[in-house]
Amino acid sequence: MTRSGADLPTRRIAADTVLIRQGEAGDCAWLIQSGELEVLLDGPDGPRRLGTVGTNAIVGEMALLDDGLRSATVRALTPVEAVELSRDTFRALRGRCLPLTSYLLESLVAAIRRSYGLSQPERQDGGAAIRSSNSFATVADRRMFRHGHSFFRQGDEGTAAYLIQSGSVGVRRDGTDLGVLGPGRIFGELALLANRPRAATVVALEATVCEIIRKDQFAKAIETMPPILRSLTRIYIEQLSGGRLLPHHAEPARTDSP
Numbered sequence: 001m002t003r004s005g006a007d008l009p010t011r012r013i014a015a016d017t018v019l020i021r022q023g024e025a026g027d028c029a030w031l032i033q034s035g036e037l038e039v040l041l042d043g044p045d046g047p048r049r050l051g052t053v054g055t056n057a058i059v060g061e062m063a064l065l066d067d068g069l070r071s072a073t074v075r076a077l078t079p080v081e082a083v084e085l086s087r088d089t090f091r092a093l094r095g096r097c098l099p100l101t102s103y104l105l106e107s108l109v110a111a112i113r114r115s116y117g118l119s120q121p122e123r124q125d126g127g128a129a130i131r132s133s134n135s136f137a138t139v140a141d142r143r144m145f146r147h148g149h150s151f152f153r154q155g156d157e158g159t160a161a162y163l164i165q166s167g168s169v170g171v172r173r174d175g176t177d178l179g180v181l182g183p184g185r186i187f188g189e190l191a192l193l194a195n196r197p198r199a200a201t202v203v204a205l206e207a208t209v210c211e212i213i214r215k216d217q218f219a220k221a222i223e224t225m226p227p228i229l230r231s232l233t234r235i236y237i238e239q240l241s242g243g244r245l246l247p248h249h250a251e252p253a254r255t256d257s258p
């Protein structure tokens with residue numbers, strides 16, 4: 001292992017090396033300097049290639065963001081040079097986020113894991129610590145919605161995101177029920193951040209209390225994130241709202257001022 005200019009450990013990885021194995025615990029992420037890697041998702045019919053990543057991509061960050069297991073296998077296709085980012089680096093970056101954006105990031109990683117059919121680490125307190133923090137209270141407005149209330153309809157313009165405090169909501173797209181969300185879950189954030197119409201209709205299945213975060217407040221909070229995490233947030237949102245096509249980690253991420 002050598003040292004990069006910024007004194008971060010740089011690792012040279014031979015072609016064919018499996019850098020990350022799905023389902024294992026992980027302690028670091030890598031910022032790719034050169035070379036190409038493939039990302040594989042294990043399935044009943046064997047591994048499926050989610051795509052390839054190259055220079056400026058970050059891999060291995062999801063397990064550090066939510067303390068979960070590796071979501072996919074990552075294998076070098078060519079010789080690769082990568083800067084190693086430790087769990088502590090990610091913890092420090094997370095520490096520089098507002099509670100709202102830290103929570104958002106974690107919610108996005110959880111949504112990606114769900115989209116892969118993977119289990120996810122249980123949030124210890126359902127987000128209660130974040131929701132009760134002062135800075136969260138200044139950006140969110142709490143309201144009770146009656147059973148049957150329609151938060152928005154598929155195709156609407158997005159004006160707010162919602163964080164469920166109690167109760168539950170049903171999500172429906174093109175006449176098909178997609179699922180039920182309960183306390184601690186965030187919804188309505190994808191249209192907001194990707195600037196797309198609502199991809200689904202959401203209705204309260206019982207009396208439901210939510211924190212409402214308006215679009216402008218949300219956008220402001222995102223702007224305060226450290227650049228690497230902001231970049232990852234946008235990538236995850238794009239992935240979740242646009243069918244997650246690769247290059248997944250295409251936005252340049254810088255090491256000099258993360």
Ligand SMILES: Nc1ncnc2c1ncn2[C@@H]1O[C@@H]2COP(=O)(O)O[C@H]2[C@H]1O
Nearest residue numbers: 039050059060061062063070071072248
């Ligand atoms: N669709 C995808 N495209 C590119 N990289 C991905 C994709 N899904 C997961 N990854 C990366 O694969 C890594 C596997 O380990 P982690 O879950 O820690 O973090 C994951 C992401 O960095």
